[in-house]
Amino acid sequence: MSIFLPLLDADLRDDALLTALSRIGPLIVPSNLSDAAFVPQNATRYILVDTDSSLSPDEIISLLDRGADKVIVPPGLAKGLAGTVPAERLLLLLDVANVSAVSDTVRNGVSGVLIKSPSVDVDFIGSFSRFFAGSPVHVLPTASTEPPSRSTIRGLHGAKTTLVIPTSLLTLATTDAKHINVADAFLARITSDRKDGLFPTVVSSYLDGGRTLGLVYSSYESVKESIVSGKGVYQSRKHGLWRKGETSGATQDIVSIRLDCDADALEFSVVQHGTGFCHLERQSCFGTGELTGLAALEHTLQSRLEAAPEGSYTRRLFEDPALLRSKIMEEADELCRAQTKEEVAFEAADLLYFALTRCVAEGVTLADVGRTLDNKAKKVTRRPGNAKPQWSQKLTPGEAAAHNASTTRSAEASDPPARTPPAQATVPAPGPAPAAVIAANADPEAPIRMRTYDLSAIAPAERAQLLRRPVLKSDEMIAKVRPIVEHVRAHGDAALLELTAKFDKAQLASPVIRPPFAPETMELPDDVRRAIDVAYANIYKFHKAQSAEGPLTVETMPGVVCSRFARPIARVGLYVPGGTAILPSTALMLGIPAQVAGCKEIVLATPPRPDGSVSPEVMYVAQLVGASAILRAGGAQAVAALAYGTATVPKVDKIFGPGNQWVTAAKMLVQNDTDALVAIDMPAGPSEVLVIADRTADAAFVAADLLSQAEHGVDSQVVLVAVDLPPERVAAIEAEVDRQARALTRVDIMRQSIPKSIIVRAGSLEEAIAFSNDYAPEHLILHLENAPAAVALVDNAGSVFVGPYSPESCGDYASGTNHTLPTNGYARQFSGVNTLSFQKHITSQEVTADGLKSLGPVVATLADCEGLDAHANAVRIRLRALA
Incomplete structure (x- = not known):
């Protein structure tokens, strides 16, 4: 809270006074002077828009965009700006007579108030502070022609009110009957608990992020001189006024002077020149003061610009703009491709080095960059932020999908056919791929290759690294989805409709469709309908066979009979990713076991298309499986509606289905809420496959199986375990991967997922199976001479594909098994979705x-x-x- 605020007078042309005032706090500038040349551009500016102003709301927003820190506007304008302009950028202008007429909307839309009053009565003005409890109150005396006293400034500040003083009443000279000295007003509240009356003063570096340079003392006289001169002036306890650098040349330029919260100490933010602040010719009195981080790099580059050693790399960069430009673009690309936390930090450091080299070459300092960032942050209106065409064309579908999954809430799966899309923000496994490898494979001409390891030649720790999965940042994602879930929980259908309009761009009258479904919503090409029917029959047959024939009955001892019998989970919610991806297969895989199990209510949730409709393929499957309702919503909001129920959406007892990281985080959140009383099927993560191949394997088949999972997304997990394969056979598989990938539409995704994938050499089938069991893959494909016999050795896998003619695609769509499977190694503990997933078992006993x-x-x-x-x-x- 400022001690006082100066109001710029239209007739004032005292540059020295304005510059001095800018060092101790904000200036209030009338809107008609906002662009005046004599207003210091580096000053913090509050623009006063008075009641007689003709400025429109758009013109006021333009003032903020051009660098104003706040605008002070009357109620009529405040009402139109509230909600559009952040509250912290708005102050409300009131006359003392209309204070109580402020609506709650306006009060909540501003961060403080400036009250125009004919005179200043501390007790009277203090009552307004209580009326605007929690918000700063400023008062502008409109009839006063005399300067305020220091006691008046202190009294108002004690009442949590800041006095506004016209600059016509301020001076840099001695206080008199017509003016108050700027330093006298600024120091009106300061106190000292020292016998000598001096004020402890912390001196910090403006250029080094506020790093402390030293502790000194100030007096009224030294502060006054610092405000006027803009130089560091302090009070020596032995020698009187101490003008820093007067003899040493290590002078200081004052950026700002502030009082602490107790008004008994000061902080000077300065730009230090010369050998440093300390008398020992060090930057800081606290230790050696060695610069670190960006400040150290800037200092080094500035010294190298002046005298870089001949032949040094930095000199090459300064002297070869084309090389520097290329390195900046190269490092920016590598940063975009970095995956792990360590990789991102490493590549960001490289990019900052080259970017700062460019800045130093042009005489731009970190302080200049900081000021530019601050100015950008002041903008209220924003450009769409779309990339320029030459860059947007370079963003591959895989990169776009990964970016969207980690930074924005997406209501749809963007990588069909998505079985178990990314559950959380992830890092690649196993281990970070070198950035150079990833960058090389971004080159369309570079081979699309995996990385190879030999189990017999690696240490246990490296073997454990090969088993790594993505790092799940569950807490971060749950924190992001919690507001969405709570919004739906509190506001039901209204929240669903609002969020669907926002995220799915669909305006709906109701979020739910109930049967009978209109025939026109299920119109399909004949071949698609026939394919769905065949898939339905196979999946139904397999899942029907999983149902218990009858209760289990055991007489444990004469006269004691124990039984177990199955009952369906009454109400289930099935999440089917949608939008740009049409996923009838997921609807089949979830809907059929629910139907077979006998669930009484099947609620299918899927994001609508922009026109509010659901894809006819999914609608047709919904009819086949007997869905009792279709919820047209995606993402966390759909999960919340299923978990808690709304006026139109039935509450369910268990939620199934894959989804992006927002969906998975919402499922994890609601399953742990005892108010929801809802279960979920399993944790989900990026799609994965492990292929075990021996000498009998067809290289083209193996490559095709690897690519069928690598196309899901840039974070897909693809592993080939080669059983005693000679190098030429492994090379043949790699060549097939490269050849086939180039012919596929999703090659850009594979250019990123394949380089992060691995080939593991095993000396025997037993060693290969042991590695697979430790890895516990979602999909396990056996390209082996006697594949059926190897199945008996499998302990951990989501689903096994036996022999050369059992591609994983069959299980994904129509063989009969379920494609909703555990990932991330959870096949050690979880089964894939099956009929029993939709049932619970009850026991009984009769004695x-x-x-x-x-x-x-x-x-x-x-x-x-x-x-x-x-x-x-x-x-x-x-x-x-x-x-």
Whole structure:
């Protein structure tokens, strides 16, 4: 909170006064003077738009875009700007007579108020501070022609009110009857607990991010001189006024002077010149003051610009603009391709080095860059931010999908056929691929190659690294989806419709479609309909066979019969990614086992298309599986609606289905909320495949299987385990990968996923299977001489594809097995979705009188052992009745 705020007078042309005022806080500038040349451009400026101004809201926003820190506007304009302009950029201008007429909308849309009052009564003005509790209050006396006293400034500040003083009442000279000295006003509130009356003063470096240079002392006289001169002037306890650098040449330019919160200490932010602040010719009095980070790099580059060694790389960069330009573009590309936290930091450091070299070459400092960033941050209106054509053309579909998945909420899966899309922000596995490898494969002419390791030649730690999966940042994603989930939970259908309009660009009257579904919504080409029908029949047949024939009954001892019987989960929600991807296969894989299990209510959720419709393929499957409702929503909001229910969306008991990281995070969030009482199917992550191949494998088949998963996304996990294959056979597979990838439409994705994928050499089938069991892949494909026999050795896998004519694609679509499978190594603990996933099992027992006579004493003894008398009594009371 400022001690006072100066209001620029239209007739004032005192550049020295304005410059001095800019060092101690903001200037209030009338809107008609906002572009005046005599207003210091580096000053913090609050633009005053008075009631007689003809400025429109757009023109006021333009003032903010051009660098104004805040605008002060009357209620009529504030009402139109609130919600469009951030509250922290708006102050409300009021006359003392209309303070109580402020609406809650306006009050909540501004960050403070400036009240015009004929005079200053501290107690009266203080009451307004209470009315605007929590917001800064400023007061402008409109009838006063005399300068305020220091006690008035102190009194208002104590009432949490800042006095506005016209610059016509301020001076750099001595305070008199018509003017108050700027330093006198600024120091009106300062106090000292020292006997000598001096004020502790922290001196910090403006250019080095506020790094402390030293601790000194100030007096009224030294502060006054610093404000006027703009130079560092302090009070020596032995020698009086100390003008920093007067003899050493290590002078300081004052950027700002501030009081601390208790008004008993000062901070000078300075630009230090010469050998440094300390008398030991060091930058800082606290240690050696060695620069670090960007400040150190800037200092080094500036010194190299003046005297770089002949032949040094930095000199080459300064003297060869074409080389420097190429390096900046190269490093920017590598940063975009970096995957792990370590890679991003490494590549960002390289890019900053070359970018700062460019800045130093042109005389641009980090402070200049910082000021530009600050000015950009002041803009209220924003450009769309689209890339220029020459750059947007270089963004591959895979890069776009990865970027969208990690930085924006997407209501649809962008990589069909998405079985288990990325669950979280991830890093590649196994281990980070060298940036040079990734960059090389971005070259259309470079071979699309995997990386190769030999199990017999690597250490255990390196083998463990090969088993790595993406690092899941669950907490980060859950924090992002929580507001969406809570919004739907609190506002139901209204929130769903709002979010669907925002994210899916679809304006809906209702989020739910109920049967019977209109025939025109299911119009399909005959071949597509026939394909869906065949897939439906196969999947239904396989999942029907998984149903329990009847209850399990076991007589554990004479007269004691225990049973277990299955019951369907009553209400299930099936999430089917949609939008640009048409995924009837996912609807089949989730809907059929729910139908077979006998679930009473099947709610299918899928993002609508922009016209509000659902793809006819998904609509047709919804009818086949007997869906009771279709929720036209995607992302976290769909999960929230299924978990909590709304006026139109039935609440479900379990949620199934793949989705992007927002969907998965929302599923994880709601399953842990006891108010939701909802379960989920399994954790989901990037699609993955592990192929085991021996000498009998067809190189083209193996390559095709690897690519069928590599096309899902840039973070897909693809592993080939080569069983005793000679180098020429491995090379043949690699050549096929490169050849086939180039002929496929999603080659740009594969240029990124394949270089991060690996080939693992194994000496025997047993070694290969052991590695696979440790990896626990989502899909395991066996290209082996006796593939059926190897199945018995498999302990961990989502689904196994046996022999050369069992491509993973068959399981994805129509063989009958389910394609919703555990990833990220969760095949060690989870099964894929199946009929039992949609059922729960209940046990029962029936004990006859004779049975209780035998079993009862055992139960009573154990109950006594645990000290549970009531349990024992429940048995003994019956045994006594039978005696």
